[in-house]
Amino acid sequence: MKKVDRKQGAEAGALLSIFVYLLLSIGKLLAGAVFGSDAVEADGWNNLSDIIASSAVYIGMKIAKKPRDCNHPYGHSRAENISSLLAAFLMMSIGIDVITSGIRSLFGKEKATAPDVLAAVVALASAAVMIGVYAINRRLARRTNSMALAAVAKDNLSDALVSIGAAIGIAGARLGWPWLDPLAALVIGAMIGKTAWEVFMETAHTLTDGFDEQQLAVYKDEIAAVSGVRDVADIKARMLGNDIVLEVTIRVDSHLTVAKSHEIADEVERLMRNRHNIRATHVHVEPEAVR
Incomplete structure (x- = not known):
C-alpha cells in the first residue's frame, strides 16, 4: 500500500x-x-x-x-x-x-x-x-x-x-x-x-525511540547477505509516525571505488524498501579493516 x-x-x-x-x-x-x-x-x-x-x-x-x-x-x-x-x-x-x-x-x-x-x-x-x-x-x-x-x-x-x-x-x-x-x-x-x-x-x-530487537535482527541478517557487504557494523531503527527510519553502517572491501560502494548502499536501500516497505534507509559505508 x-x-x-x-x-x-x-x-x-x-x-x-x-x-x-x-x-x-x-x-x-x-x-x-x-x-x-x-x-x-x-x-x-x-x-x-x-x-x-x-x-x-x-x-x-x-x-x-x-x-x-x-x-x-x-x-x-x-x-x-x-x-x-x-x-x-x-x-x-x-x-x-x-x-x-x-x-x-x-x-x-x-x-x-x-x-x-x-x-x-x-x-x-x-x-x-x-x-x-x-x-x-x-x-x-x-x-x-x-x-x-x-x-x-x-x-x-x-x-x-x-x-x-x-x-x-x-x-x-x-x-x-x-x-x-x-x-x-x-x-x-x-x-x-x-x-x-x-x-x-x-x-x-x-x-522514546524503542524498536523491536527481533525485527532489527532480521534486517541485519538480510543486509549482511547483500552481495559486496562484508559486515554490518551497526544498525538501529526508530518509528516516525507509522514510518520506519533505518540507519545502518556496513563494511565493504577497502579497494572498491566510491561508485561501487555507492551501488552496494543503493542495493541495501532497495532491499529494505521492497521487502519491508522501509522508505528511509540511511546507509553509511566504511572500508573493511585490513588485517
Whole structure:
C-alpha cells in the first residue's frame, strides 16, 4: 500500500469511529431516558467522550501528513503518536469512571424499578456495532501500520465491552440480582484500564525511540547477505509516525571505488524498501579493516 493510501486509510478508520460514536451516543441517551436505564445513558455519555478522543486522533493524523518545514526537518509524523497518548489517557479516565460508578452502585441504594428489557437490547446492538467497527479499524491499523488507529481500535473494543456490561447489569436488575451490574462494571473498568495502559506503554516506547530487537535482527541478517557487504557494523531503527527510519553502517572491501560502494548502499536501500516497505534507509559505508 502506498504511503498516501496508508494515511488515507487510517484517517478513514478514525472518521468511521467518529460517525458511529455520534449515532450511538444519541441513540443511547434517548434509550436510557425512555427505558429508565442509567447504565445505557451513562454508556451514551461515554460515547460522547469517545468522539473527542477519535477527533483528536484524526487531527493528529492530519497534522502528521504536513511536509517538512524549517522547524520540523523530520516532518510532523509523531503528531500521530501524541494523539495515541491522548486516546490512552481518555480511555484510562473512562475506565476509572466505570470503576467508580460500579463502586457507588455497589454500596448505593437499589433503584425502585428495573430498566425496560429494550434497554438491554439497545446495549447489545451497540456492542455488536462496535465489535464490527473494531474489526475494521484493527485490520486498517495493521495495513497502514498506524499506532493511532490501533489505539482507536482498542478503544472501540473497550466500548463494546462497556455496552455488554450495561446489558448484563440490566439483565441482573430484572432477575433480582442488583449486585451483577456493579460487579460487571468493576471487571469491565479494569479491562479498559488495562487496554489504556498497553496503548500508553506501546506509544511511550515508540516516542522514546524503542524498536523491536527481533525485527532489527532480521534486517541485519538480510543486509549482511547483500552481495559486496562484508559486515554490518551497526544498525538501529526508530518509528516516525507509522514510518520506519533505518540507519545502518556496513563494511565493504577497502579497494572498491566510491561508485561501487555507492551501488552496494543503493542495493541495501532497495532491499529494505521492497521487502519491508522501509522508505528511509540511511546507509553509511566504511572500508573493511585490513588485517
